[in-house]
Amino acid sequence: MAxxxxxxxxxxxxxxxxxxxxxxxxxxxxxxxAHALDTLRGVTxxxxxxxxxxxxxxxxxxxxxxxxxxxxxxxHDGHDGIALCERVRPDLVVLDLMLPGxxxxxxxxxxxxxxxxxxxxxxxxxxxxxxxxxxxxxxxDYMTKPFSPRELVARVxxxxxxxxxxxxxPGDALRLGGLEIDPAAxxxxxxxxxxxxTPTEFDLLALLAGRPGAVFSREQLLADVWGWRDGSGQRTVxxxxxxxxxKLGSDLVRTVxxxxxxxxxxx
Ligand code: CA
Numbered sequence: 001m002a003x004x005x006x007x008x009x010x011x012x013x014x015x016x017x018x019x020x021x022x023x024x025x026x027x028x029x030x031x032x033x034a035h036a037l038d039t040l041r042g043v044t045x046x047x048x049x050x051x052x053x054x055x056x057x058x059x060x061x062x063x064x065x066x067x068x069x070x071x072x073x074x075x076h077d078g079h080d081g082i083a084l085c086e087r088v089r090p091d092l093v094v095l096d097l098m099l100p101g102x103x104x105x106x107x108x109x110x111x112x113x114x115x116x117x118x119x120x121x122x123x124x125x126x127x128x129x130x131x132x133x134x135x136x137x138x139x140x141d142y143m144t145k146p147f148s149p150r151e152l153v154a155r156v157x158x159x160x161x162x163x164x165x166x167x168x169x170p171g172d173a174l175r176l177g178g179l180e181i182d183p184a185a186x187x188x189x190x191x192x193x194x195x196x197x198t199p200t201e202f203d204l205l206a207l208l209a210g211r212p213g214a215v216f217s218r219e220q221l222l223a224d225v226w227g228w229r230d231g232s233g234q235r236t237v238x239x240x241x242x243x244x245x246x247k248l249g250s251d252l253v254r255t256v257x258x259x260x261x262x263x264x265x266x267x
Contacts, residue, residue, distance in 0.1 A: 046091040046160055047071040051081030051107060052122065053099050057145070061094060064149035065156065078102025085111045092159060094152070095139070097123045112138040116186070116199040118159045122147075138198035138243065141236075162227050163199065174209055176265070179248065181209055188248075195247050200225065204240050205263075208253065212265035215256045237261075 048070050052058040055076070062072040073088050075081040078099045085093060093111060097104035108119055121139035140162075141155055173182040180189040186202055188195045197205065203225045208216060216224075218234040226233065241253050241261055254262045 045069050045071050047073065047088060048092050048094060048156065049073050049075065049081065049084055049088065049090040050094045051075045051078070051084070051099065051104075052094070052096040053077055054096070057096075057122075060149060061152060064153060068153050070156070078104070078107040081107050082110050085117070086114075089115065090117060091163075092118045092120065092156060094120050094122065094156070097121055097127055108138050112198050113196055116197070116202070118163055118199055120152075120155055120159060138201070140198065140200045158227065162203075162225075174206075176209060176212055176263070179209075179252070181206060190248055197247065198243070201240055201243050201247070204237075205244055205248075208261065208263040212263050215259050215262045217260040219260075221260065 048065055050058055050061050050065070050072060052061065052074075053076050058074055058076065062074055065072045073084055073090065075084040078101045081093075081095070081099070082102070084090075095104050095108060099107065102110075104121060108121070111117060112119070116138075119139045119141075121142040122145060123142055124145050140159055143152060143155060173180055173184075175181075178191040182188070183206060186199075188197055188202065188205065204221065207221065207224055218237045221237050222228045222233055226236065237260075241255075244253055252264060254264050256262055
């Protein structure tokens with residue numbers, strides 16, 4: 001049966017690769033339907049959307065992820081990528097930064113707006129400044145092309161682990177001045193208005209807010225929020241702090257020079 005499902009899904013994915021077949025049958029929902037059936041049957045491999053306009057890279061990434069047991073859906077431009085994510089509600093998105101139509105930054109913003117989902121961004125060399133913006137708009141991790149498919153799979157697994165090990169929600173919302181953090185709903189309100197944070201921004205804020213005023217080193221934040229213990233990726237922390245400041249106000253997170261960050265405790 002597993003083999004049948006695999007074949008069924010592969011056919012569905014080919015539908016994604018060849019839009020004309022979708023045009024002939026606009027109600028073709030074989031891909032998401034196959035995944036929904038799998039879920040009902042208790043086959044719950046994570047579903048990954050790959051949004052990448054370079055066909056060769058898209059196919060290689062999809063093939064490798066499938067070989068590793070993931071379900072994969074493909075889109076080749078930004079608008080299709082957003083529509084795909086709304087339709088299939090993936091567990092993770094692999095998103096190319098440079099896409100025709102809508103670029104990866106805008107796609108990242110839009111797919112995170114209604115439902116936070118981990119995003120692994122793909123960039124080419126020389127796109128560093130865009131990349132930092134990407135991390136600020138809600139990508140959780142990035143890889144620079146060319147990359148090895150093996151490393152991609154490792155990053156995907158690490159990101160999914162981070163989502164899985166997010167702690168069981170404690171009951172009570174936390175209030176700090178005009179800021180309210182509701183861990184059960186993973187919601188943040190500022191002066192009563194909901195603020196949309198990415199999964200990583202939420203985790204970072206929740207950790208800092210757990211001990212207002214306490215200074216956390218970048219290494220400590222990387223270990224506790226990202227699960228990275230080798231001390232690399234400190235600019236990733238800085239980017240996400242920038243994201244929090246942009247959304248919640250520049251005074252919220254204080255930089256402690258040479259040490260790290262602290263959440264300002266309200267007076
Ligand atoms: Ca591209």
